[in-house]
Amino acid sequence: MSIILLIEQALNGLQFGVMLFLMAAGLTLIFGVMGLINLAHGSLYMVGAFAAAATAAATGSFLLALVASLVFAAFAGVIVETVVIRRLYDRDHLDQVLATFALVLMFSEGTRWAFGSFPLFLDKPEWLSGTVMLPFGIEYSLYRLTIILVGLAVAAGLFWMIARTRIGIRIRAGENDREMIAALGVNISMLYTLVFALGAALAGFAGALIGAIQSVQVGMGEPVLILAFVVIVIGGIGSIKGAFVGAILVGMTDTLGRQLLPMFFGLFMEPAAATSTGASLASMAIYLLMAGVLLFRPKGLFGGA
Template identity: 70%
Template sequence: MSATLLLEQLINGLQLGTMLFLMASGLTLVFGVMGLINLAHGAFYMVGAYLTAAVTAASGSFLLGLAAGLSGAAAVGAVVELVVIRRLYHRPHLDQVLATFALILIFSEGTRWLFGSSPLWLNTPEWLAGHVPLPGGARYPLYRLVIIGVGIAVAVGLWWLITRTRLGMRVRAGESDREMIGALGIDISRLYTAVFALGAGLAGLAGALVGALQSVQVGMGEPVLILAFVVIVIGGIGSIKGALLGAVLVGVVDTLGRVFLPLAFRAVLPPAEATDVGAALASMLIYILMAVILAFKPRGLFAAHD
């Protein structure tokens, strides 16, 4: 194993982690403030990717497509909150799960009806298509580094929003005592809509950015949603700091496991068997990580209400 390969895979893990953070931060905000289990969060990821691909293809501008993906996902999230989610806040979690699962089916079939079943492709813009040299002579895609930079910028922006603004103060108060802030005259319904739209917009941004790395297709948000739930469980539900650390841990562990476990097993197994065994164990690593962390920190690393 070379140091260059290890460095490259660490950066890959960090890039995956920042993408997961964009997903998980919105999800943990919604659950922390509203107590809502939102299985449809991955649909906003898909909406952001499709809108970015469609607008970029029509306009030729990736930045315009990116803005459309972010704002469009946020707008769709606000509409969904007003029309559907608002009726679920005081319902049992099972009702929330069933209703938001139905939203997954509606979004999937609606997207298939609008865009067809064939995947869309979003090319990396030319001004981001270069490479950056790494120690050892390797070259790393600039676009992936930009995704890491965007994730860091969003993390700093969310920290500022939550800790330094009036909206953030209301969000933190809503996590602690939503009845009290309602009694103080704050419109809790508008706060919920704003938080839900923010979470949807972040998921849409994640989908918009990843759309240039993979095909944009129906159902692309569900596998990422599972990882996002793992992230918020590890980090602590309702904690942005926990979501960031959990996302980086999951991204790095998953990436390194998928690359190096098959290589490690080749020392004791034939190549074909080593690949199969290594891949199987690698797919379990993040869940093993979650189990180990929860054994010592049952509410996650940075539970919001500790």
């Protein structure tokens, strides 16, 4: 593999990691602040993707599609939190798993009823199509580069909000001692709704961004949800910094593993066998990474930090 191709694949891994961070950030906030296991988070990713695809088809505007993904996912998050999730905070995790799994089924069937079983397609705008020339003669997709830059900007804004703003202080306080901030007069129900809506909006935004790369279809959020859980386990539950580092590690490991492992096995195996073995091990690489991190850091890289 040439150095240029390796750098291109590393950029693909960074793009994948940034997308996973948008998904995992909301999930880790929800679990860290509320102590809630939310299996329906992937459905909010799907809602954002479908809202973006439908808005783009109706208006022809990609920017309006992105705004729609944020608004509809956040609105769906508020409805879910106030109608269902609010009744689960004092229940054990098994009840939360069962209730949010039921929400997954409801979202899937509701989306299939509204949009049908066939996938939708979200076209990239012309001004984000094509490639851009990077240093060292690297030609890279302009849209994927835009995802990286937008994702990093969102991550920076999220870090700033958590660390520097009043609402960020309340979120961190709610994560550490929710009873105390409630006693100090903070409306804990409003805080929970806000956190859930923020997490839903981030997931929906990720779904809209990736919807222009792959098809938008029912059930698209569940595989990403599994990876998001891997990310927050690696990074540490409740840690935004951990979610970011974990997402980049998972994105790089998955993308580079799928390219490098078949090449490695190709040195001493037949090409077909090398490709099959390398692909199989590459699909396991992120879980081996998670096991390795937990072996030395049972709470994740930044758990409890």
